[in-house]
Amino acid sequence: MDYVYASRISSLQPSAIREILKVTADPSVISFAAGNPSPEAFPSRELAELAAGLFASGAASALQYGVSEGYAPLREITAARLREKFGIGSPDDDLIIVSGGQQGVELTAKVLLNEGDTVVCEEPSFIGALNAFRSYGVKLAGVPCGERGMDMDALAQRLSAEPRPKLIYTIPTFQNPTGATMPAERRRLLVELAARFDVPLLEDDPYRELRYEGEDAPALKSLDTGGRVIYCGSFSKVIAPGIRLGYICAPKGLMQKLIVAKQVSDVHSNLFFQALVCEYIKRYDIDAHIGQIRSLYRRKRDLMASLLHKQFSFTLPQGGLFIWAELPQGLDGFEYCRRAAAKKVAAVPGASFLTDERAASRAIRLNFSLPSFGQIEQGCALLGEALCEYMG
Numbered sequence: 001m002d003y004v005y006a007s008r009i010s011s012l013q014p015s016a017i018r019e020i021l022k023v024t025a026d027p028s029v030i031s032f033a034a035g036n037p038s039p040e041a042f043p044s045r046e047l048a049e050l051a052a053g054l055f056a057s058g059a060a061s062a063l064q065y066g067v068s069e070g071y072a073p074l075r076e077i078t079a080a081r082l083r084e085k086f087g088i089g090s091p092d093d094d095l096i097i098v099s100g101g102q103q104g105v106e107l108t109a110k111v112l113l114n115e116g117d118t119v120v121c122e123e124p125s126f127i128g129a130l131n132a133f134r135s136y137g138v139k140l141a142g143v144p145c146g147e148r149g150m151d152m153d154a155l156a157q158r159l160s161a162e163p164r165p166k167l168i169y170t171i172p173t174f175q176n177p178t179g180a181t182m183p184a185e186r187r188r189l190l191v192e193l194a195a196r197f198d199v200p201l202l203e204d205d206p207y208r209e210l211r212y213e214g215e216d217a218p219a220l221k222s223l224d225t226g227g228r229v230i231y232c233g234s235f236s237k238v239i240a241p242g243i244r245l246g247y248i249c250a251p252k253g254l255m256q257k258l259i260v261a262k263q264v265s266d267v268h269s270n271l272f273f274q275a276l277v278c279e280y281i282k283r284y285d286i287d288a289h290i291g292q293i294r295s296l297y298r299r300k301r302d303l304m305a306s307l308l309h310k311q312f313s314f315t316l317p318q319g320g321l322f323i324w325a326e327l328p329q330g331l332d333g334f335e336y337c338r339r340a341a342a343k344k345v346a347a348v349p350g351a352s353f354l355t356d357e358r359a360a361s362r363a364i365r366l367n368f369s370l371p372s373f374g375q376i377e378q379g380c381a382l383l384g385e386a387l388c389e390y391m392g
């Protein structure tokens with residue numbers, strides 16, 4: 001049958017990342033393309049032990065339906081940890097468990113956006129979020145993102161223009177794809193601008209705890225006094241992405257709508273894994289575990305940076321999973337990634353992260369968490385060869 005697709009889905013293109021990831025199905029290809037954590041960073045032994053214990057003690061409640069808000073002990077322990085470590089969440093907020101940060105972004109879009117609304121986001125930005133917004137038929141207004149995050153003058157201009165944007169979406173810490181982190185001063189300005197123009201701010205923060213050097217910058221959520229910031233976090237990068245667990249911390253009134261939206265989407269997130277993650281946090285030292293992940297990724301980042309710096313221009317990210325490298329003037333990121341893939345090394349062209357994916361970009365995004373140290377060495381050598389050949 002010839003299906004006639006809904007416009008919300010027919011406007012979405014399979015992302016360039018997916019296309020390039022197809023190349024990575026070939027095991028001989030070194031992939032710097034995905035955004036995956038390293039399997040070495042999963043607490044697999046601990047989770048296996050806890051899972052066996054849960055089954056042995058009769059896992060009936062963890063295998064039963066649950067409430068859409070999530071497993072209460074996990075909500076409590078997560079809210080307490082965010083409050084104590086990062087000052088995130090006030091008595092006017094609530095926290096629910098969602099199926100990954102991606103669902104947090106999607107539910108926020110579902111609750112706040114109508115077709116034709118404008119969403120301001122960093123340019124470039126995370127494809128998963130851009131596609132979530134696109135699927136609601138909104139217009140994306142990109143604001144340039146440099147090494148200190150979103151440009152505040154350009155944002156102020158955009159917010160003064162009509163129609164007034166309905167939402168500001170930002171990844172202020174170790175941004176995907178640029179690795180940029182917004183300094184504290186700029187964060188204050190951003191929260192002030194959102195207040196002045198009365199626009200909600202969606203803070204997408206899955207990388208906050210993957211800092212390799214420098215001081216933590218305050219979460220926008222911790223600076224907000226007007227109930228304007230919706231905070232999305234994730235267990236994907238600090239425990240494992242396959243468990244599909246994240247959280248939203250947002251003002252209570254808005255949360256009621258998010259809960260109804262979640263009920264419609266998937267009833268609730270995987271309850272067995274919620275119980276497992278809760279036990280993990282109670283019985284083990286998650287901060288020590290994150291410390292180990294940081295030390296592993298810091299070494300991988302440093303190795304990749306040391307191998308790339310002669311040929312590529314980039315700012316060393318202070319955390320996160322990516323190096324955003326610029327090719328010399330006149331070269332194109334797409335063409336370069338095609339040539340690199342032919343040499344069996346995969347990277348993502350910068351244009352894939354733009355609000356207009358057809359626009360040109362000479363940037364590429366390189367992931368350093370997933371490849372082994374050996375693959376980083378080999379892959380960077382191949383990237384160098386591909387660049388030399390492309391430059392002629």
Ligand SMILES: Cc1ncc(COP(=O)(O)O)c(C=O)c1O
Pocket residue numbers: 035099100101102103126128171176204205206233234235236241245246
């Ligand atoms: C900026 C950003 N937000 C959200 C996500 C979604 O993560 P998850 O749904 O696995 O929590 C990602 C994943 O890479 C991301 O980079």
